[in-house]
Amino acid sequence: MKTLSDLDLTNSRALVRVDFNVPQNDEGMVLDDSRMRAALPTLRHLLEKNVACVLMSHLGRPGGKRVAQLSLAPVAEKLSELLPDHRIRHCEEVVGSRAEEMARALAGGEILLLENLRFHPGEKANDDQFAGALAGLGDVYVNDAFAACHREHASVHATATRFHPDRRAVGRLVEREIEALDKIVDNPQQPLVAIFGGAKVADKLEVVSAFIDRADRILIGGAMAYTFLRAQDRSTGSSKVEEDHLDEAREILDKAGDKLLLPIDHLMTRDGEVRTGDEITGDWMGMDIGPDTASRYAEAIGSAATVVWNGPMGKIEEEKYFSGTQRIAQAMAESRAITVVGGGETGQAVHKLGIEDKLTHLSTGGGAFLDYLAQGSLPALQVLKGD
Ligand code: ADP
Ligand code: 3PG
Ligand code: MG
Numbered sequence: 001m002k003t004l005s006d007l008d009l010t011n012s013r014a015l016v017r018v019d020f021n022v023p024q025n026d027e028g029m030v031l032d033d034s035r036m037r038a039a040l041p042t043l044r045h046l047l048e049k050n051v052a053c054v055l056m057s058h059l060g061r062p063g064g065k066r067v068a069q070l071s072l073a074p075v076a077e078k079l080s081e082l083l084p085d086h087r088i089r090h091c092e093e094v095v096g097s098r099a100e101e102m103a104r105a106l107a108g109g110e111i112l113l114l115e116n117l118r119f120h121p122g123e124k125a126n127d128d129q130f131a132g133a134l135a136g137l138g139d140v141y142v143n144d145a146f147a148a149c150h151r152e153h154a155s156v157h158a159t160a161t162r163f164h165p166d167r168r169a170v171g172r173l174v175e176r177e178i179e180a181l182d183k184i185v186d187n188p189q190q191p192l193v194a195i196f197g198g199a200k201v202a203d204k205l206e207v208v209s210a211f212i213d214r215a216d217r218i219l220i221g222g223a224m225a226y227t228f229l230r231a232q233d234r235s236t237g238s239s240k241v242e243e244d245h246l247d248e249a250r251e252i253l254d255k256a257g258d259k260l261l262l263p264i265d266h267l268m269t270r271d272g273e274v275r276t277g278d279e280i281t282g283d284w285m286g287m288d289i290g291p292d293t294a295s296r297y298a299e300a301i302g303s304a305a306t307v308v309w310n311g312p313m314g315k316i317e318e319e320k321y322f323s324g325t326q327r328i329a330q331a332m333a334e335s336r337a338i339t340v341v342g343g344g345e346t347g348q349a350v351h352k353l354g355i356e357d358k359l360t361h362l363s364t365g366g367g368a369f370l371d372y373l374a375q376g377s378l379p380a381l382q383v384l385k386g387d
Helices: 034-038 040-048 073-082 097-105 128-135 172-185 201-214 224-231 243-259 291-302 323-334 344-353 367-375 379-385
Strands: 013-017 052-056 088-090 111-113 140-143 168-170 192-196 217-220 266-270 273-277 285-289 306-310 338-342
Touching: 013 040, 034 040, 034 073, 040 052, 040 172, 073 088, 073 111, 168 172, 168 379, 172 306, 172 338, 172 367, 192 201, 192 291, 201 217, 201 224, 201 243, 201 306, 201 367, 217 224, 217 243, 217 291, 224 243, 224 285, 285 291, 285 323, 291 323, 306 323, 306 367, 323 338, 323 344, 338 344, 338 367
Parallel strands: 013 052, 013 140, 052 111, 088 111, 140 168, 192 217, 192 306, 306 338
Antiparallel strands: 266 273, 266 285
C-alpha cells in the first residue's frame, strides 16, 4: 500500500477522502473537532507542496438525499479556523458541473470541501458512475478517512479503483492508525489485556471472540457484561440484556474459560435509589461496574505489556455512573504498557478526562476500529492494496 510520501504530487490536484463526521449542536456548530485535527498532517503535507485539495466526507446518515442540517458548510468554516493560512471553499454539490468548475478553479494550496457524500445515493451503493464523477475531480487519490474504511462506499472503494496504483495512497492518519492497531493484531507484546464494554453487544461479540486466542485476559464491563452474566444463568434483574445473543455469549465463555473476567460487583439503580452489590435481582438495573471490579481490572491493566480498550464500563452520560470508566481510563493513563483505545463514547470519555496524550494511541474509528481489530484489515484498505 502506498503512502503520501510515495506519491508524485507535481502539478497535481489531490482528491482526499477525510472523515469529518463530527458531532454538532442543533445550530450545526462543531462540538468536537478531533477528527478534523487528526486529518491535518495529511492536509498540511499536501498544502505545503502547493497541491490543490478537493476534500470529500460524509456527515451523519442522510440516506441518499439532501438534509439541510447535515450540510458540510459549518465544517468548512471550522476547517478555515484550523488552517487560517489557506483559502477554503465549500461546494453545495457533491458531484456535477458546479463541483467540476470549482475544482478546476482551485489554485495550489487551496482547499475545496465537497458537500456531504451521503446526499448522493451513489455513495452508499458504491456506484461506479458516481465514483467516476468523483475521480474526475482529482488526479491523485488519498484516503485519510480511517473511520470510514470499514464501509464499501463509493468514495473509499469504487473511487480508489479508478486511480492507477501509483496515483493513490493512504494519508498520514490512516498510516498512524494501522501502525498502532497492528501492535495489537500482529504479535503483540505479551501479556495482552483486552477490555470491552459499552452497549452494542451484537456488534462486539466478533471482536471479543477474536481476542480469545490473542489475549491473556479479556475484561468485560458496561451493559455487555449483563448479557454474559445472563448466559451463565446469573441474575441480572432488569439490566440491559441482548437475549438474541445469549448462545454466542455462551460459546465465547466456554472457549475463553478463565481468561475472561466478568464484573464481581455492580452499581445498580431502582426507583431513583443507587446502591452497590454483587447480585442484581428483581427490578434493580446494573449501571456501572462496582469498585471491587474496577480494582481488579485496574490491577490486570497494571501488569499488562499491551492493553486495548473499547466501550465504557457504565452509563457514562450520567456522572454517577462514570466512576468505573474513570478508574479504567486512569489505570490506562498510568500504565507503561502500549495502550490503544477506540470507539465513539470511549473516545469521549478519554477526552473528558484529558488523558489522550498518556495513551499510545486513541483511534478515530468506531466501527472501523473494531473491524480492524477483529479482521486485521478493512475493505477500503484492501482495495488500495490491489493493482
Ligand atoms: P463505543 O461507542 O465506545 O464503542 P458503545 O456505543 O458500544 O461504545 O456503548 C456506549 C454506550 O453504552 C454509552 O452510551 C453508555 O451509556 C452505554 N452503557 C454502558 N454501560 C451501560 C449500562 N450498564 N446500562 C446502560 N447503558 C450502558
Ligand atoms: C463513524 O462515525 O464511525 C464513521 O464516520 C462511520 O460512520 P457510519 O457508521 O455512519 O458509516
Ligand atoms: Mg458508540
